[in-house]
Amino acid sequence: MTELGGNFNNDATVIVHDSAEDLASAAVGDFVRRAEEAIGERGRFVVALAGGSTPIATYELLAKDARDSVDWGRVHVFFGDERTVPPDSEDSNFKMANDALLSHVSPASVHRMRGELDPARAAEEYERELSEFFGGERPVFDLIHLGIGDDGHTASLFPNTDALDVSDRLAVENRVEKLDTTRLTLTKETINAARAVVFLVAGEGKAGALKEILKSDADPHEFPSKLIRPAGGPVWMLDRAAASKLEAG
């Protein structure tokens, strides 16, 4: 594991692991440590999980290795984004996390985005659920896991889409023309209010986008992951392949 030196956009901390397996193992350690700290200080750990395929290794390992190191009864699970599909679809972010991890968590503590509903209604329902959970205050997650796409999107904040400029919502539906679909996503405001935001990124296919996000002055509308600027800066956990263009300078 190496922490990369140098100046990265948004005060990011960038940690590189030798392999995707090492990355997953470190992400599990990070999750366990943050859960312990949050539960010790506030009695609960509120996390939003990432979607896609990259976090599967982490969530499976978390289920296997951290069974006894996390007080799962005090863990509350939300999601950063969702596809507009039913929860049993292979494309569902909820299904991925449920299959990999969520057997440890009481169903009452799992708050999924309802991808099977009309997207505008699903986003409003998620906002209501967030508001109720956080007692009417602005949601402050203890941890938000994110991934990126090779186009620089994160959660379902895709390049040049309407959701990027929304600042008065907690979650929104977001039309993604290039995929001819609509997604559900937390807004950048909600993500940036978290106590910690950790990106999990593996594979050479992400290396070009990462260089733009972390090093360039490109417009954030082109690389929406640049909009993620929580206090203290995001943490980027990468494998060596994803970091290859950063290390090259």
Ligand SMILES: O=C1O[C@H](COP(=O)(O)O)[C@@H](O)[C@H](O)[C@H]1O
């Ligand atoms: O569509 C999505 O893509 C990104 C990246 O997914 P991956 O399969 O390349 O890991 C993901 O972070 C996001 O949550 C998801 O909905």
